[in-house]
Amino acid sequence: MSTEIEGTAAAAAPPQKFTALSQIFHWLTAILIFAALFIGFTMVNWLAGYAELRVIHMSIGALILLVVILRIVNRARHHPPAWPPTVGRREGKAVIWTERALYFVLLTQPLVGWAMVSASGTPVRVFGVLRLPPIAPFNIDVFSFLREAHSILAYLLVVVVAAHVSVVLAHAVVLGDGMLRRMTLHIGRRERSRR
Amino acid sequence: MTPSSKTPPTWGGIPLTRRRILLGIAAVGGFLAVDIGAVAYLGGWIGTAHRLTPHIFIKAFEWVNGKQSGFRKNHAKGVAVAGYFESNGNGREVSSAAVFRSGRTPVLGRFSLAGGNAHEADMLSTARGLGLAFGFPGGAQWRTAMLNLPVFQDSSPQGFYDRLLASKPSPDTGKPDPKAMAAFLAEHPETAKAMKIIDQSPPTPGFADSTFRSLNTFYFVSESGTRTPVRWSLVPVTPPPPRNSSGPNALFDALVRQIRSGPLQWTLMLTVGAASDPLNDATLPWPADRRAIDAGTLTLTSIETEHAGNARDINFDPLVLPPGIERSDDPLLSPRSAVYAASYRVRAREPKSPPAVNVDEVAR
Numbered sequence: 001m002s003t004e005i006e007g008t009a010a011a012a013a014p015p016q017k018f019t020a021l022s023q024i025f026h027w028l029t030a031i032l033i034f035a036a037l038f039i040g041f042t043m044v045n046w047l048a049g050y051a052e053l054r055v056i057h058m059s060i061g062a063l064i065l066l067v068v069i070l071r072i073v074n075r076a077r078h079h080p081p082a083w084p085p086t087v088g089r090r091e092g093k094a095v096i097w098t099e100r101a102l103y104f105v106l107l108t109q110p111l112v113g114w115a116m117v118s119a120s121g122t123p124v125r126v127f128g129v130l131r132l133p134p135i136a137p138f139n140i141d142v143f144s145f146l147r148e149a150h151s152i153l154a155y156l157l158v159v160v161v162a163a164h165v166s167v168v169l170a171h172a173v174v175l176g177d178g179m180l181r182r183m184t185l186h187i188g189r190r191e192r193s194r195r
Numbered sequence: 196m197t198p199s200s201k202t203p204p205t206w207g208g209i210p211l212t213r214r215r216i217l218l219g220i221a222a223v224g225g226f227l228a229v230d231i232g233a234v235a236y237l238g239g240w241i242g243t244a245h246r247l248t249p250h251i252f253i254k255a256f257e258w259v260n261g262k263q264s265g266f267r268k269n270h271a272k273g274v275a276v277a278g279y280f281e282s283n284g285n286g287r288e289v290s291s292a293a294v295f296r297s298g299r300t301p302v303l304g305r306f307s308l309a310g311g312n313a314h315e316a317d318m319l320s321t322a323r324g325l326g327l328a329f330g331f332p333g334g335a336q337w338r339t340a341m342l343n344l345p346v347f348q349d350s351s352p353q354g355f356y357d358r359l360l361a362s363k364p365s366p367d368t369g370k371p372d373p374k375a376m377a378a379f380l381a382e383h384p385e386t387a388k389a390m391k392i393i394d395q396s397p398p399t400p401g402f403a404d405s406t407f408r409s410l411n412t413f414y415f416v417s418e419s420g421t422r423t424p425v426r427w428s429l430v431p432v433t434p435p436p437p438r439n440s441s442g443p444n445a446l447f448d449a450l451v452r453q454i455r456s457g458p459l460q461w462t463l464m465l466t467v468g469a470a471s472d473p474l475n476d477a478t479l480p481w482p483a484d485r486r487a488i489d490a491g492t493l494t495l496t497s498i499e500t501e502h503a504g505n506a507r508d509i510n511f512d513p514l515v516l517p518p519g520i521e522r523s524d525d526p527l528l529s530p531r532s533a534v535y536a537a538s539y540r541v542r543a544r545e546p547k548s549p550p551a552v553n554v555d556e557v558a559r
Contacts, residue, residue, distance in 0.1 A: 165230075
């Protein structure tokens with residue numbers, strides 16, 4: 001089984017992988033986050049699609065909140081595998097802070113969305129049936145703060161996710177050090193680091 | 196030139212060849228281009244020139260009315276009311292919504308005049324609005340924003356937008372430019388037809404004796420899952436004689452005096468449409484002989500100046516619906532919801548100023 005694509009000295013030992021559960025959580029989050037962000041940006045600019053997309057957006061948000069809470073529990077119970085040796089000390093610090101920022105925004109953003117709808121006095125209903133209780137008082141100033149925060153966090157999320165993906169892609173493509181393969185699911189394929 | 200051409204730079208101990216760097220730039224650059232490009236397009240930073248967006252409506256209201264800081268961008272002038280809806284249970288035939296079970300549901304509401312100028316003088320010909328939130332702030336709320344018109348003027352968001360621009364008062368006359376309005380009507384025959392219908396039922400003297408209508412069609416869903424197209428209306432119950440009022444707030448002052456002297460009541464009629472009726476076009480009336488269910492009585496008992504925490508801060512989004520009422524495919528509904536949300540967001544962050552209608556200043 002080939003462990004190297006570029007055939008360099010990097011990653012002499014096969015890189016350790018995340019657990020299957022961690023991988024599933026990760027890719028599920030990735031899909032949900034891109035969906036929530038793109039749908040969110042789209043719906044506020046699309047008259048005809050707004051009503052439908054708003055329902056989907058809120059449902060995805062509730063799902064993200066659930067997945068992120070499970071991920072935080074999982075993260076506390078399983079230490080992630082070591083980075084490839086190509087990650088230096090300073091880069092390691094940056095990676096840690098990116099990861100913390102990601103977890104922070106992933107957890108905060110759905111809560112802010114839920115609270116902001118609550119503050120407008122509007123019922124929060126997801127998946128068409130499930131009614132969530134309000135988590136903020138009916139108050140237009142509270143709404144306004146949360147509504148603006150929801151947009152700022154969305155752009156912050158775009159930046160942090162872009163940084164995260166860029167670093168991993170750079171490692172995988174430039175160094176071929178198996179950074180990405182730690183997170184690729186085993187579905188019977190051999191080489192999945194080329195993207 | 197330098198030794199670097201012999202010993203290439205390294206990253207993490209791995210030498211960076213030209214090929215690797217180019218591949219990296221292609222991969223990262225490609226991802227970022229798609230990612231940021233998508234955000235920029237979807238987020239409306241680019242490519243919005245030919246799209247009608249909620250933001251463009253907000254801009255258009257500001258262009259027509261000037262900045263109206265802290266006020267609704269349309270129906271800017273209004274007053275808050277409260278009361279209850281007494282259901283007689285008849286509505287259960289078509290809808291499983293809790294509001295139609297026999298009994299009382301508290302209601303918050305707001306009377307308003309169409310237009311984005313919060314200090315416009317009252318005129319009989321201005322469309323009157325009534326926004327209601329049944330069961331506010333509960334989880335099974337039903338919100339509606341109705342007008343005292345038999346049909347709506349526009350069938351599409353583009354029509355509404357074009358009419359809004361054509362309605363800008365000319366600086367000389369204070370009235371819309373007749374040429375702009377004529378050009379608009381030539382391009383929107385559906386509005387010209389709707390205006391004729393509207394002209395056939397002249398407005399009543401006041402808010403209290405106005406019939407308010409949903410205009411858009413909604414689907415009512417019964418316990419058994421049957422979907423019925425419905426347009427609802429609030430028909431005044433023996434309205435009190437209008438009190439004479441004059442001045443820039445004549446209509447609102449009369450309303451304040453009437454509620455002070457006794458509760459105002461309307462019957463909620465649920466008009467049942469047929470499949471052949473225009474379900475997705477609010478400019479077209481339904482045949483007059485359609486069956487209407489008397490679902491109960493709306494009683495408004497109190498009136499208040501708009502202030503923080505009352506109906507001022509409710510967005511009467513027509514798509515805040517309880518289980519048992521669903522939206523139709525009327526192309527106005529989603530845009531209404533979207534533009535109301537944009538207006539709510541903008542006015543929420545703007546500094547507030549006192550509204551034109553101050554209940555305490557209306558002489559008894």
